[in-house]
Amino acid sequence: MTAILKNFIGGEWVDGSAVTKNINPSNTNDVVGEYAKADKAQTEKAIAAAKAAFPAWAQSTPQARYDALNKISLEIIARKEELGRLLAREEGKTLPEGIGEVARAGQIFAFFAGEALRMIGEKGASVRPGIDVELTREPMGVVGMITPWNFPIAIPAWKIAPALCYGNTVVFKPAELVPGSAHALSEIITRSGIPAGVFNLVVGSGSVVGQTLIEHPDVAAITFTGSVQTGRKIAQACVTSSNMKKFQLEMGGKNPLVVLDDADLKTAVEVAVNGAYFSTGQRCTASSRLIVTEGIHDRFVAAVTERLKGLTVDDALKAGVHIGPVVDQSQLDQDLRYIKIGQDEGAKLAWGGELLKRETPGHYLQPALFTEANNNMRISREEVFGPVAAVIRAKNYEEALAISNDTEFGLASGICTSSLKYASHYKRNSESGMVMVNLPTAGVDYHVPFGGRKGSSYGAREQGSYAREFYTTVKTAYTYPG
Numbered sequence: 001m002t003a004i005l006k007n008f009i010g011g012e013w014v015d016g017s018a019v020t021k022n023i024n025p026s027n028t029n030d031v032v033g034e035y036a037k038a039d040k041a042q043t044e045k046a047i048a049a050a051k052a053a054f055p056a057w058a059q060s061t062p063q064a065r066y067d068a069l070n071k072i073s074l075e076i077i078a079r080k081e082e083l084g085r086l087l088a089r090e091e092g093k094t095l096p097e098g099i100g101e102v103a104r105a106g107q108i109f110a111f112f113a114g115e116a117l118r119m120i121g122e123k124g125a126s127v128r129p130g131i132d133v134e135l136t137r138e139p140m141g142v143v144g145m146i147t148p149w150n151f152p153i154a155i156p157a158w159k160i161a162p163a164l165c166y167g168n169t170v171v172f173k174p175a176e177l178v179p180g181s182a183h184a185l186s187e188i189i190t191r192s193g194i195p196a197g198v199f200n201l202v203v204g205s206g207s208v209v210g211q212t213l214i215e216h217p218d219v220a221a222i223t224f225t226g227s228v229q230t231g232r233k234i235a236q237a238c239v240t241s242s243n244m245k246k247f248q249l250e251m252g253g254k255n256p257l258v259v260l261d262d263a264d265l266k267t268a269v270e271v272a273v274n275g276a277y278f279s280t281g282q283r284c285t286a287s288s289r290l291i292v293t294e295g296i297h298d299r300f301v302a303a304v305t306e307r308l309k310g311l312t313v314d315d316a317l318k319a320g321v322h323i324g325p326v327v328d329q330s331q332l333d334q335d336l337r338y339i340k341i342g343q344d345e346g347a348k349l350a351w352g353g354e355l356l357k358r359e360t361p362g363h364y365l366q367p368a369l370f371t372e373a374n375n376n377m378r379i380s381r382e383e384v385f386g387p388v389a390a391v392i393r394a395k396n397y398e399e400a401l402a403i404s405n406d407t408e409f410g411l412a413s414g415i416c417t418s419s420l421k422y423a424s425h426y427k428r429n430s431e432s433g434m435v436m437v438n439l440p441t442a443g444v445d446y447h448v449p450f451g452g453r454k455g456s457s458y459g460a461r462e463q464g465s466y467a468r469e470f471y472t473t474v475k476t477a478y479t480y481p482g
């Protein structure tokens with residue numbers, strides 16, 4: 001019998017009121033671990049601990065913050081294989097994808113270790129004589145973090161690292177499907193030398209732990225990544241809370257990849273298959289709309305189908321596997337529902353979409369490619385969040401751009417072309433937060449801003465030095481020396 005892993009509140013590992021298990025989606029007989037669930041009272045304790053720890057951490061030296069964040073980074077990177085294996089077992093990402101994500105988390109902590117040393121203010125003259133004006137940034141206070149299951153280490157990392165870097169304290173609520181990765185990351189953080197209460201882990205459901213965080217008056221800010229539906233609820237709760245919390249939402253996408261006649265076919269196929277299907281398509285940046293112009297359409301569809309036939313869908317931990325399982329039964333049901341909707345709407349299922357049997361019982365789905373789709377279909381408008389993409393035919397670049405922008409979302413977009421003219425025009429006119437040329441829409445750098453427009457994102461950007469907009473508040477100080 002393995003030990004039940006605990007929550008971390010006020011500098012101590014504590015038991016919970018119930019237990020949650022995470023199941024390996026590649027083998028549903030494999031229970032990865034058991035985790036104590038925090039209740040409302042424990043979440044409130046974590047918030048109180050974070051509040052009590054805030055004044056001292058807010059005054060801590062840049063050196064202390066650098067040392068802690070750097071130590072976290074070094075341990076994550078040193079253990080990337082082991083943690084990547086845990087992540088792949090728990091979430092269903094392939095092992096190389098899991099290791100890559102862990103390495104990225106380590107690099108994020110390293111980046112924000114450096115950022116702690118670069119916190120410099122500004123000083124200027126007043127419009128009035130003899131007065132100095134200083135602009136400084138101060139931390140927000142207690143930051144509540146609500147994270148999804150699809151990047152169980154990288155997303156917590158890109159929220160926790162800047163929060164600590166800029167002097168905030170943290171209450172971290174991971175998604176219930178992935179407590180193992182959250183626990184492993186938290187253990188590393190607790191060994192970094194930060195004082196008790198600065199970082200707290202509360203595993204539990206969105207409706208209890210998440211809800212307590214978004215309603216509590218001592219939580220100054222909420223950072224969230226997840227579904228549009230939950231994001232909207234969080235926005236409402238933050239705006240109506242007595243302290244009017246600052247909030248930041250990263251939600252869905254219906255990301256377009258435009259493929260023009262002049263694209264290099266091999267590049268376009270790799271970009272499309274990687275962006276649409278890798279990580280089992282469970283990325284908010286996944287390319288789920290492949291908008292292809294007439295002259296290359298048939299060759300592109302044939303080549304993508306051939307490439308899909310060559311992909312191995314199997315246990316995430318096996319060598320040579322390209323696509324792991326869908327994360328759980330509920331997400332699998334959603335994927336299958338949308339595949340049926342696509343067929344009922346008149347799109348042609350050109351490849352895949354069926355359940356696969358492997359040695360172990362897992363949620364295996366053959367990546368699905370629709371053709372003859374149009375942009376009004378539900379499969380073109382709603383986020384599926386699985387290995388499902390639809391090809392939409394366009395007459396020319398202008399029509400492809402119009403289709404690309406005709407969506408409620410605006411996270412990532414991409415174009416495959418050898419024309420500088422079209423690439424430049426698309427970069428300027430695509431209504432998304434991140435634009436890729438001859439690169440997959442998914443898979444981004446860790447040192448530059450991440451985020452979107454329209455229904456995809458709300459609030460300040462995440463990642464890179466832009467993260468300071470969310471995790472700090474600006475103070476303007478006037479001094480008259482007399």
Ligand SMILES: NC(=O)C1=CN([C@@H]2O[C@H](COP(=O)(O)OP(=O)(O)OC[C@H]3O[C@@H](n4cnc5c(N)ncnc54)[C@H](OP(=O)(O)O)[C@@H]3O)[C@@H](O)[C@H]2O)C=CC1
Pocket residue numbers: 146147148149150173174175176177204205206207209210211214225226227228229230231233234250251252253283284331334383384385
């Ligand atoms: N854009 C993205 O990055 C992601 C999008 N999604 C989309 O969302 C769909 C559903 O996935 P799911 O994981 O259920 O997404 P959710 O938005 O429900 O979950 C994201 C996080 O929010 C928490 N949460 C849920 N309800 C509340 C609430 N009322 N108050 C506060 N926190 C809450 C969840 O907790 P708990 O897990 O405990 O319920 C989880 O930690 C997917 O099929 C996909 O379409 C999902 C993940 C990431």
Ligand SMILES: O=C(O)CCC(=O)C(=O)O
Pocket residue numbers: 150151155225282283284285441442443444
């Ligand atoms: O594409 C990426 O690198 C990040 C994707 C992401 O953050 C998400 O799917 O939530």
